[in-house]
Amino acid sequence: MAMIQCQTPDDVLRVISEKGIVFIDLKFSDPFGQWQHLTIPAHEFSAESFENGIPFDGSSIRGWKGIQESDMLLIPDPKSAFIDPFIEEPTISLVCDVEDPITREAYNRDPRQIAKKAIEFLKSTGIGDIAFFGPEAEFFIFDDIKFSNGPNHSYYEIDSVEGWWNTGREEMPNLGYKTPYKRGYFPVPPLDKMSAIRRDMVKTLEEVGITVEREHHEVGTAGQGEINFRFADLVTTGDNVLKYKYVLRNVGFKHGKYVTFLPKPIAGDNGTGMHIHFSIWKGGENMFAGDQYAGLSEIALYAIGGIIKHGKAIAAFTNPTTNSYHRLVPGFEAPVRLAYSARNRSAAIRIPMGSASPKAKRIEVRFPDASSNPYLAFVALLMAAIDGIENKIHPGEPLDKDIYSLSPEELANVPETPASLQEAIDALKADMDFLLKGGVMDEDFIQMWIETKQEEVDAIRLVPHPKEFELYYDI
Structure with a gap:
């Protein structure tokens, strides 16, 4: 299986077309380091998916907020794309950030977003980039x-x-x-x-x-x-x-x-x-x-x-x-x-x-x-x-x-x-x-x-x- 390298949404969409990708598997981390995922058919995925995100119900994820604040957005990172070797049908996996669908702010309990904030804080101190x-x-x-x-x-x-x-x-x-x-x-x-x-x-x-x-x-x-x-x-x-x-x-x-x-x-x-x-x-x-x-x-x-x-x-x-x-x-x-x-x-x-x-x-x-x-x-x-x-x-x-x-x-x-x-x-x-x-x-x-x-x-x-x-x- 050939490794793919993507930098932009267009790169991902090109791979989907060239490789005959059937499914998009969207992966994200819960607070405790367990990868979670949901899968959508490739025909439901487009350039707008990277900008607008994919809505999902986060109320049952361990450590996340209750049902009254359950609606969330998954924002795929094109640089994280890889062809999943464990799914029989041709599938691209993408690691996602989690956002609030109303404010479009980073979800405060998403560990990947916390990691991004830490790097921004490092830059703000002038210590390093x-x-x-x-x-x-x-x-x-x-x-x-x-x-x-x-x-x-x-x-x-x-x-x-x-x-x-x-x-x-x-x-x-x-x-x-x-x-x-x-x-x-x-x-x-x-x-x-x-x-x-x-x-x-x-x-x-x-x-x-x-x-x-x-x-x-x-x-x-x-x-x-x-x-x-x-x-x-x-x-x-x-x-x-x-x-x-x-x-x-x-x-x-x-x-x-x-x-x-x-x-x-x-x-x-x-x-x-x-x-x-x-x-x-x-x-x-x-x-x-x-x-x-x-x-x-x-x-x-x-x-x-x-x-x-x-x-x-x-x-x-x-x-x-x-x-x-x-x-x-x-x-x-x-x-x-x-x-x-x-x-x-x-x-x-x-x-x-x-x-x-x-x-x-x-x-x-x-x-x-x-x-x-x-x-x-x-x-x-x-x-x-x-x-x-x-x-x-x-x-x-x-x-x-x-x-x-x-x-x-x-x-x-x-x-x-x-x-x-x-x-x-x-x-x-x-x-x-x-x-x-x-x-x-x-x-x-x-x-x-x-x-x-x-x-x-x-x-x-x-x-x-x-x-x-x-x-x-x-x-």
Whole structure:
């Protein structure tokens, strides 16, 4: 399938004609990072669709407003067009913004519109005119997953042909080659049983316009993997993360597998993160390159200072599930210390040193995970960085020591990421002003986020955990 590149509505309409496109699939993100879609026949789509939008009922979208404010408009972005490889009839998919049909203003709960506002705010500060993001979203490929909850039971069960727990399973024959815990980084096949699937994922990602840089097995057993793609501006990268998830899930489904981005699906093995590489540019110049620590500029250090200062509140968007905090646990490889370093991968912020070029200078924020909505995760990091730059918040000395060898007295001076979603929510309640600047987010949106996430916390808090029966049943 050939990749298409469109810049204007006319480009899209020409592809529709030349490729015999039958359907237009309109995709948009809900607040929590789930792609939603509706489909219209190609004969119902025209140049006016880009200007006037396509009306739809948004009242049943999770996190959006009620039925009294249900009418919305989808505004397709022609630059986002791709031929959808998972729909049998020839179909173009378009990523859309959401507008109010009466005022024609950006819908305040549309995360893609929030991302656009963040870039406009960046420009208004004079700090930069573009922010680049390069996420590394890890995932697991499972063969089977079952879960059920009720008043008298609760369980989940996952399985993988590669899972270390299957060394003794009768597979007629069991040929071995099961990946041991924490040893998946990264042996060749046949131990790596997911290599062919990942290559299929890479080919499909390239077909839909995502430039892939590398793919490999990750540390965990049971098919943990990572595919890295080329960085881009904030909005485009947000689009690409959702497209990436869409492709990986559907390619996995084609192979009879289940792809998940759950941060911690397997007890006792590595969790799944989404390290985010980030830099701010102005007039074609990288504002993060300089002559300070590890080749950073003073602006970059202030950006780090802002991210560290607001780190706990940021986590409400970058690590927005209760499961996120089974990964962010002190004492393991997880980057729970809100510090920065050029070498220490357990620090929350690392400065990659693979290239001496000023163009490659960036920071890598390591605590986020892929359960986040990418638009909101990037916005939270950008807004914290801007706050740090505007207020000259210096991050202090880097943490180049081995974190695990530090004394309790030394560790006491190094802040941590939240230990739970509840702690992240409480931090956001107390520290949201940096997100409200420039009208990027508003209190209505943040309040919706807090209320929804509090409901998730309570849903877990009110249900007995199966492990509790093991620990306390005969107490």
